[in-house]
Amino acid sequence: MLNFEDDPTLSDLLTPDQLQRLNNSLSALCRAPVEVGPDRTAPSVALEFNLETVGWLSGGSSDEERLAAADLVSFLMMFIAKYRLAANLHHDTTEASYAELQRQNDALRASEARYRDLSDQLQHRVDEQVAVIKQAQMDLYESARLRSVGQLAAGVAHEINNPIGFIASNLKVAGEYVSELREQLPETTGNRELLADFADLIGESSDGARRIARIVSDLKTFSSIDQADYTQCDINELLSSAVHLLQTDYGHDLEIVEKLGELPKLSGHPSRLSQTFYNLLENAAQALKSREQDGGHENWAGRILVKTRVDGDGIELVIQDNGNGIAENLHERIFDAFFTTRPVGAGTGLGLTVARDTVRAHKGTIQIDSREGTGTRVTIFLPIG
Amino acid sequence: MADHSPEDNRLALKVVFYGPALSGKTTNLMQLHSLLNPQRMGELMVLETRDDRTLFFDMLPIGLKGNSGLDLRLKLYTVPGQVQHDSTRKAVLSRADGVVFVADSQTSQQDNNATAFGNLEENLEKVGLDIDTLAMAVQFNKRDLPGVVAESELQRRWAGTPWAPLQMASALHGKGVIDTFRVLLDRLYTRVDSEFALNSEHGIDRDTFVRQLSAASEAHSA
Numbered sequence: 001m002l003n004f005e006d007d008p009t010l011s012d013l014l015t016p017d018q019l020q021r022l023n024n025s026l027s028a029l030c031r032a033p034v035e036v037g038p039d040r041t042a043p044s045v046a047l048e049f050n051l052e053t054v055g056w057l058s059g060g061s062s063d064e065e066r067l068a069a070a071d072l073v074s075f076l077m078m079f080i081a082k083y084r085l086a087a088n089l090h091h092d093t094t095e096a097s098y099a100e101l102q103r104q105n106d107a108l109r110a111s112e113a114r115y116r117d118l119s120d121q122l123q124h125r126v127d128e129q130v131a132v133i134k135q136a137q138m139d140l141y142e143s144a145r146l147r148s149v150g151q152l153a154a155g156v157a158h159e160i161n162n163p164i165g166f167i168a169s170n171l172k173v174a175g176e177y178v179s180e181l182r183e184q185l186p187e188t189t190g191n192r193e194l195l196a197d198f199a200d201l202i203g204e205s206s207d208g209a210r211r212i213a214r215i216v217s218d219l220k221t222f223s224s225i226d227q228a229d230y231t232q233c234d235i236n237e238l239l240s241s242a243v244h245l246l247q248t249d250y251g252h253d254l255e256i257v258e259k260l261g262e263l264p265k266l267s268g269h270p271s272r273l274s275q276t277f278y279n280l281l282e283n284a285a286q287a288l289k290s291r292e293q294d295g296g297h298e299n300w301a302g303r304i305l306v307k308t309r310v311d312g313d314g315i316e317l318v319i320q321d322n323g324n325g326i327a328e329n330l331h332e333r334i335f336d337a338f339f340t341t342r343p344v345g346a347g348t349g350l351g352l353t354v355a356r357d358t359v360r361a362h363k364g365t366i367q368i369d370s371r372e373g374t375g376t377r378v379t380i381f382l383p384i385g
Numbered sequence: 386m387a388d389h390s391p392e393d394n395r396l397a398l399k400v401v402f403y404g405p406a407l408s409g410k411t412t413n414l415m416q417l418h419s420l421l422n423p424q425r426m427g428e429l430m431v432l433e434t435r436d437d438r439t440l441f442f443d444m445l446p447i448g449l450k451g452n453s454g455l456d457l458r459l460k461l462y463t464v465p466g467q468v469q470h471d472s473t474r475k476a477v478l479s480r481a482d483g484v485v486f487v488a489d490s491q492t493s494q495q496d497n498n499a500t501a502f503g504n505l506e507e508n509l510e511k512v513g514l515d516i517d518t519l520a521m522a523v524q525f526n527k528r529d530l531p532g533v534v535a536e537s538e539l540q541r542r543w544a545g546t547p548w549a550p551l552q553m554a555s556a557l558h559g560k561g562v563i564d565t566f567r568v569l570l571d572r573l574y575t576r577v578d579s580e581f582a583l584n585s586e587h588g589i590d591r592d593t594f595v596r597q598l599s600a601a602s603e604a605h606s607a
Binding site: 005048049050051078081082085086089090092093094096097100 | 399425426427428430432441442444446447448458460462472473475476477480
């Protein structure tokens with residue numbers, strides 16, 4: 001690139017036309033034709049500009065004439081060069097200023113983009129924080145609510161526990177007395193009917209007492225009344241006994257398929273885990289029963305699948321049924337305490353709440369996938385150690 | 386940067402007179418034009434002015450032939466001092482080999498001096514030059530005016546800089562102009578000799594360099 005200060009050549013200063021005109025004018029002034037050109041042709045005089053020889057002047061009739069003509073050309077040259085220098089400098093500075101402006105413009109743009117990004121991020125973070133705070137408030141509210149409910153439940157459970165204990169034991173003794181009475185009373189139709197009715201009454205009362213005891217036990221687990229120490233648990237064993245218990249309760253007419261993988265022992269609270277497994281199994285059994293009662297399933301057979309396996313650094317446990325499933329609009333509420341779809345008295349609404357709290361206490365996760373009319377799958381993950 | 390073309394055996398150096406507005410940069414150059422009688426001197430080109438203020442720049446070429454036939458040129462430039470001509474100052478300053486900083490001695494102008502010096506530093510950096518290695522002389526002009534800062538005070542202030550001692554001048558009366566120029570030439574020689582071996586290869590020693598380029602003409606040699 002040429003700098004404004006580079007020494008100009010003859011062709012920089014004069015175009016061929018201008019040079020021709022200069023030659024014509026000089027020739028008219030002198031007695032012999034004069035020629036200005038870039039090359040030296042003797043006899044000639046150097047045309048100097050800024051200590052630089054820019055060309056040569058030849059022709060003319062004498063040295064004096066050539067010198068005078070050269071002086072005139074140098075004089076003219078200075079003004080041409082001045083204009084050139086100023087114009088070139090102006091051009092250089094304008095370009096430099098423009099480049100500088102463009103640089104600043106680019107920098108501004110970049111900075112604007114950065115700030116816009118930052119502002120977006122900020123908005124995003126504020127939104128996130130607001131969501132976190134909202135969630136925290138809700139959790140706080142929920143836990144306060146649950147704590148008060150839990151305290152109430154614990155009190156009620158404690159008060160009911162003793163009377164239901166002796167009611168159950170008394171009913172058992174009463175049942176035995178009925179058997180004794182049957183032997184001692186004379187065999188009449190009236191007596192027989194009376195005693196049969198009596199035995200039924202006592203049996204139903206015993207069932208009722210057992211149910212009350214179960215509810216009390218659920219309530220106790222839910223409100224964490226008995227905080228036994230953690231021990232090494234065999235999840236498969238706990239699960240199997242829960243399955244057996246359920247089959248006993250349902251008279252062995254449940255099809256439960258167990259696919260239990262080999263599992264390491266897990267530090268946990270055995271009774272709470274058992275309770276959880278039992279609750280989930282019972283829910284599955286209820287779902288099967290509901291679907292059966294709905295009727296119209298000729299090729300359908302109720303089935304519960306229980307599966308365990310090691311998954312990474314934990315144990316995965318699946319309890320799956322092909323019962324009537326959970327309606328979509330209820331999914332959000334299934335873990336809520338005291339939420340139940342069963343008729344009044346048939347469920348406490350604490351089964352899944354207890355299950356979730358127990359799983360959380362073991363730092364695990366519980367997930368429920370369900371489709372109404374198809375079935376439900378509960379997946380529990382419990383980390384080892 | 387010095388423009389050296391070995392094939393033509395030519396070396397062109399550039400010296401820029403820098404400083405605040407109205408400090409007398411053009412006056413310095415005009416005085417050099419009339420006072421100096423170096424081996425070779427071209428026309429003083431004063432480019433456009435308005436109200437006697439430089440709009441573009443002024444330029445005075447002077448030259449010297451070495452024993453080796455080296456054609457040494459020195460182009461002296463001034464910059465416009467007014468703040469708004471910064472891009473012109475930058476363009477003129479680029480590729481400079483030496484700088485004469487012409488400051489105004491009047492007490493009221495000290496802030497302007499500082500601003501202009503800061504602007505010089507900034508622009509040198511922008512055009513890729515280093516103020517610490519550049520040959521530079523600092524002149525305090527207008528000593529003939531009343532209300533100037535005392536020389537002892539100025540010398541004391543600048544004592545710690547590479548540009549001490551300062552040169553005092555009254556350019557309008559031709560005083561101190563050549564002295565300042567000689568100080569600059571002396572410092573310039575140090576830089577140029579180390580790069581282009583002026584003495585060993587071209588037979589131009591320090592004394593020749595300074596004396597020949599700053600030879601005073603007979604009429605003004607007093």
